[in-house]
Amino acid sequence: MPELETIKNELLPHIVNRHITGVTLSWEGIVRQPSVEEFCSCLKGQRITDVNRRGKYLIFSLTSGEALVIHLKMTGSLLLRSASAEPDKFIRAIIHLDKEAGLYFRDPRKLGVMWLVENTNSIIGKLGPEPLEAGFTPQILAQRLTNRTAPIKALLCDQGFIAGIGNMYADEALFAARIHPLRLGKSLCPDEVKRLHDAIQQVLWSAIKDKGASVDTYFRPGGELGTAHFEFKVAHRLSGKFCPNCGTPIERIVVRNRGTYFCPKCQTEKA
């Protein structure tokens, strides 16, 4: 999510009030809804009135009242380039803007998706709370953990439980809170819930300050990299690297299909 928040923040001053002059698709599978023809013809001529983020979705509000919703998935980036920029082979779509500019959707693995919808609820309606909003308190987190029997790592990555925390940030938050990733949600005591709540916010704010983590193919809209990954304590470390707190080798396990890094000494199994 810090990557999406960065993209939103950096696009906002450049694309609000800009007109969409056309759409070029080199990979039609990127459009989920409506049909490709409708998608392109409805976007053309519209003005972008606002850009927001909800969870890992970017939402571009349009003059028609519709919204262009984009999910970049694992390898997508949105690059703001001049209209004369030569698209590289991973550019799947270009949303052409006035003043000789274009929003280039780059996505090596072709996982990203775009929707044009009248009501965003069908896409974002089931997302959990935003972890950086004022309404997300330790009490809310405690409430949501009640009776949850899934490992806390899996819950943090579950977008319906809480929105926008990716795999790496879940590992970092659990490390900062000194909580083992396999602890069951309902087993956390109030002190641990408070630590986890604070760790989630601290880890996300810090990564937003560093403009996101460029561990994979993430670029900022201007093409620059984020630097948040340089601050990672456990995430994306190879197992066997050492815990910066205690020197114990970091371990890797798989929790519900997600590679998970943690320190077996600092993040103990028991409460």
Ligand SMILES: [Zn+2]
């Ligand atoms: Zn440690």
